[in-house]
Amino acid sequence: MRFLRKFLEPLVVCAQVSSAFFDTGLQMVVKERCANASNSTDGEQTAISNFYMTYNMLSKFMPILPGLILARFGDKGYRKxxxxxxxxxxxxxxxxxxxxxxxxxxxxxxxxxxVIHGLCGGFASYWAGVMALVSVSTSEEERSVRIMRMELFYGLAGLFGSLASGHLFQLYTVGLKQGVVLAVSSVTLYFICLLYATFVLKTDSITLSGCREDRRESSGIINHESRDNINIALLFASGILYDIAVGGGMEILASFVLKNPLNWNATQVGYGNAAGFIVFITSFIGVKFFSKFASDTTMILIGMLSFTAGIYFMAFVTTTTLFYLARSLTLFALIPMPTIRSLLSKQVSCSSYAMTLILLQLSFKLAGLVTTPMYTKIYQATLDSSPGFVFTLSSIITVAAIIPISIVGCRIAHQPSYERIQGN
Known part of the structure; x- marks a missing residue:
């Protein structure tokens, strides 16, 4: 048990398996309820997309204030x-x-x-807390790979959880309705995560090697790049645009696969969600490979181009085979966001990690309050003529996200990394 105290990976894995169970369960229950309340396919799709629009907007709005409060406590030393x-x-x-x-x-x-989930900080606070803890425990040189490794564990857990979720949803007996086994499994795993985080995980055992830049200042070395507010603003802009493109496209994809011509069942939904998590594996391999000869900004551009190709192809998907082909084009799509987080953590002192990362997460939520209804209404308006138009829109927004990150790459390339100040 003492060996596990300094590891976040078991917590991330367990929580993500539980989340994968919940996502498939909610998706199938929503489909069932909306189908019973509607007499047409279009009516069912409208009801499903309207439900997710409201649900996602609440999930994005409610964590804003609680997330800021929790981040403040996190930066004061209460990392858990x-x-x-x-x-x-x-x-x-x-x-x-x-x-x-x-x-x-x-x-x-x-x-x-x-609402309950949001008032407790939601995913924004949870993942920012995890990333802050990873950042303070790693040096700048290895941080991008370390953060990507955490994303890998997150993705692998989501992959196996999604593969199992469709089968678990269909398990039922005379006394248990369809979906109960899956939902109870999700709740049980979250309870285990809560016990692990509260009583097992010890943040005081984690080495604060990520605070190296503060020690640089005290020894007379100033990193001008780490204090560049223009770079921070550009990273935020690129991250927000990319999150809009990915988030908006993936939210609609949950409804898209439930209608004709795909019309997936619970097992197919689980497999489809699992295909999305394979990107975590390929992106981790990509970071390990590209980091040997490419800068962080170059890796971000590779990931964005990968997502642009895949999501644009998704607009023309009419069969399950084409869906998986489109997914295969996004094999490096996860690289940008963790690498942007890594770059941001290098711009600020370790006493500001949690606040900086939660501000990034909350900026995604605020942007989502506009883009979620926008994507939903566009999808509903083009449902008959071109249901995949929203995916084309995502590819255009991703191209826009490439612009600020390219500027950051040029700025970093022309800036000296350090300036040594002679001491006494």
Missing amino acids: LPIVIPLIGYFLSRLLLVLVITIEWPIEVMFGGA
Whole structure:
């Protein structure tokens, strides 16, 4: 047990398996309820997309203030708080899905789950807390790979969780309705995560090697690049645009695969979600390979170009085979976001890691409050004529995200890394 105290990986893996179970369960329950309430395919799609629009907007709006508060405590030394509190929210909100299935509460009850989840900081606070803890425990040279490794564990857990989720959803008996086993498994795993984060994980055992830049200042070495506010602004701009493109496209994809011509069942939904998590593996391999000869900004550009190609092809998908082909083009699509986080952490002192990273996450949420309804309404308006148009829109926005990160690359290339000041 003492050996596990300094490792975040078991927590991330367990939480992501649970999240994969919940995502598939919610997706299938929403489809079932909307199908029962509608007499047409278009009506069902409109109901599904409207549900996810409201659910996602609540999930993005509610964590803003709690996330800032938790980040402040995190930077004051309470590194576990931005992780433990969101896990409480995860546990309580996922418990509602069990009640929706077993007691047959209206699906709108899940909006309350989004509120509870958000008031506890949500994913924004949880993942920013994880990334801050990783950042303070690694040096600048190895940080990009270390953060990507954490994303790899996250992706592998999501892959196996998604593969199993469709089969677990279909398990039921006379006394248990379809989906109960999956929902209860999700809640149980989140409870285990909460116990691990609260009683096992010890942040004081983690070496604060990521605070090297503060020691540089005290020894007379100033890193001008790390204090470049223009670079920070450009990184935020690129990250926000890329998150809009990815988030908007993936939110609509959840509805897109449930309609004709794909019309997936629970098992196919699980496999489709698993295909998305394979990107975590290929992106990690990409970072390990490209980091040997390419800069962080170059790796980000490679990832963005990969996503642009895949999401543009998704606009023309009409069969399951074409869906997986489009997914295969996005094999490096995960590289940009963790690498942007790594670059941002190199621009600030370690006492500001949590606040900087939560501000990035919350900026994604604020942008999503506009883009989620925008994508939803565009999808509904083009449902008959061109249902894949939103994916073309995502590819255009990704191209726009390439511009600020290219500027950052040029600025860093023309800046001296360090200037040594002679001491006494």
